[in-house]
Amino acid sequence: MATGSIHQVANPFRFLLQFCFVDLAAGFSAWWYRVAVERDTPALFDQIAAGYDTTNWLMTGGLWGVWRAAFARHAPIARGSRVLDVGCGTAELSLLLARMGAGEVVGVDLSEGMLARGRAKVERSPHADRIHLQRGDAMALPFADASFDAAASAFVMRNVPDLDRMLAEMVRVVRPGGAAVVMELSHPPSKLARGLFTPFFRVMPPVLGRLLRGPGGSAAYGWLPESLARFPGAEALAARMAAAGLADVSFRRLTAGIVCLHMGRRPLPRQEPLY
Numbered sequence: 001m002a003t004g005s006i007h008q009v010a011n012p013f014r015f016l017l018q019f020c021f022v023d024l025a026a027g028f029s030a031w032w033y034r035v036a037v038e039r040d041t042p043a044l045f046d047q048i049a050a051g052y053d054t055t056n057w058l059m060t061g062g063l064w065g066v067w068r069a070a071f072a073r074h075a076p077i078a079r080g081s082r083v084l085d086v087g088c089g090t091a092e093l094s095l096l097l098a099r100m101g102a103g104e105v106v107g108v109d110l111s112e113g114m115l116a117r118g119r120a121k122v123e124r125s126p127h128a129d130r131i132h133l134q135r136g137d138a139m140a141l142p143f144a145d146a147s148f149d150a151a152a153s154a155f156v157m158r159n160v161p162d163l164d165r166m167l168a169e170m171v172r173v174v175r176p177g178g179a180a181v182v183m184e185l186s187h188p189p190s191k192l193a194r195g196l197f198t199p200f201f202r203v204m205p206p207v208l209g210r211l212l213r214g215p216g217g218s219a220a221y222g223w224l225p226e227s228l229a230r231f232p233g234a235e236a237l238a239a240r241m242a243a244a245g246l247a248d249v250s251f252r253r254l255t256a257g258i259v260c261l262h263m264g265r266r267p268l269p270r271q272e273p274l275y
């Protein structure tokens, strides 16, 4: 009885305390993390934009080509569709989407350095009239609801402070029935692959980054293993995609699960019975 009365008295106070300290502190720290990432991400990628494609190719031992081919084979991109490339970087995926037959590709990225490289590549390509690149944040996409047939993203989600928000934004801008496709580094399920890949991946990017890009490269590429360590596994990411409102979520592990291709569809509105 006494406990009950203590609870009745203590609860409003606890809520007040929690609101004042715990929730406010958590809210402030999430806000600060977002501000820091928004401030630092463009600088980080601006730093490595110049040699990004070559470094990428060397670091993956050419596997990026294999993953690109898998994306082209499995991603549900319809011919003539309007597709968003979130975190387009140097426009590798935007160009692939155009080659796959997308009618229009819009790429967004926070880094002007990466966008400049991408624009130069797009202008030299035969798809210049169908690809448009612009600055924008994956977590606050500057587009209207349901304005794309599909939204795709490659190797970006690890870098954002709030992946659920990025997923929610991708779902928001895709029309009902449209697809969301995410290609990202992942955690191989087999112990052997993990045992080989994890130490290699911890050491290789900062060392190669330093060799190719100097001390700045070491810091920039040193972020890679750290970002993967914080990133959810394939099943967990699929669950987060479903929680973001996607239906028919599936994934394919590529190269023993080093990379994963996740796909889902924004459901069509439920038809209410006429009577």
Ligand SMILES: C[S@@+](CC[C@H](N)C(=O)[O-])C[C@H]1O[C@@H](n2cnc3c(N)ncnc32)[C@H](O)[C@@H]1O
Pocket: 041, 042, 045, 086, 087, 088, 089, 090, 091, 092, 093, 108, 109, 110, 111, 114, 136, 137, 138, 139, 153, 154, 155, 156, 159, 160
């Ligand atoms: C590893 S690169 C991948 C680029 C490209 N998608 C590719 O596959 O080559 C990650 C890109 O995500 C961009 N990025 C990171 N956080 C972002 C955000 N919040 N909004 C938009 N772009 C972001 C970076 O600027 C960078 O160009």
